[in-house]
Amino acid sequence: MITITESAKEKIQELMDSQDTPGLFLRLAVKEGGCSGFSYGMGLDDENQEGDEALDVNGLKVVIAGDSRKYLNGVEIDYKDMGMGGGFTIDNPNAVATCGCGNSFRHREEEGQVEKCDD
Numbered sequence: 386m387i388t389i390t391e392s393a394k395e396k397i398q399e400l401m402d403s404q405d406t407p408g409l410f411l412r413l414a415v416k417e418g419g420c421s422g423f424s425y426g427m428g429l430d431d432e433n434q435e436g437d438e439a440l441d442v443n444g445l446k447v448v449i450a451g452d453s454r455k456y457l458n459g460v461e462i463d464y465k466d467m468g469m470g471g472g473f474t475i476d477n478p479n480a481v482a483t484c485g486c487g488n489s490f491r492h493r494e495e496e497g498q499v500e501k502c503d504d
Contacts (some may be wrong), residue, residue, distance in 0.1 A: 387413070387457060388444045392483050393464040393473060395430075397445060409440075413457060414450035423456060425475055 389411075401409045406429075414426035433439070436451040439462070448455060459478040465471055 386459060387440065387442050387447060387449075388461040389445060389447070390461065390463040390469040391443070392466070393462045394445055394498070395442045396471075396473070401429060404429065409450050410446035412448050412450060413453060413460075415453040417457040425464075427473065427475075 397411055400479045408431045409429045410431070412426070412428055412430040415423050416426060417423060430448065433448065434450065437453065438454060440447045456479060457477070461476040463474045463476070465474060
């Protein structure tokens with residue numbers, strides 16, 4: 386189960402509406418690497434790949450890439466508007482450690498591949 390807050394849904398929909406591409410959806414993925422072992426991938430896409438899993442989350446089409454579901458179960462995606470900017474946050478109950486940059490995490494069952502932080 387993945388949760389997308391109302392503010393995140395509104396921002397994602399705004400980003401989708403600003404594109405001139407029909408059939409866009411939110412793609413989520415996790416890959417090995419990053420400061421803590423795994424890193425998140427999140428973006429708009431319009432092409433399904435083999436192994437993808439499509440979900441309806443809060444009225445949005447969300448596609449999870451390949452084996453990423455086991456790392457994303459229970460995740461909450463939020464959007465915080467912070468005056469001069471804003472950004473998406475991912476709260477992952479499966480993460481036992483996160484990097485200071487907020488883009489990398491260590492999963493409770495797997496360490497992943499820790500890499501030097503670019504921050």
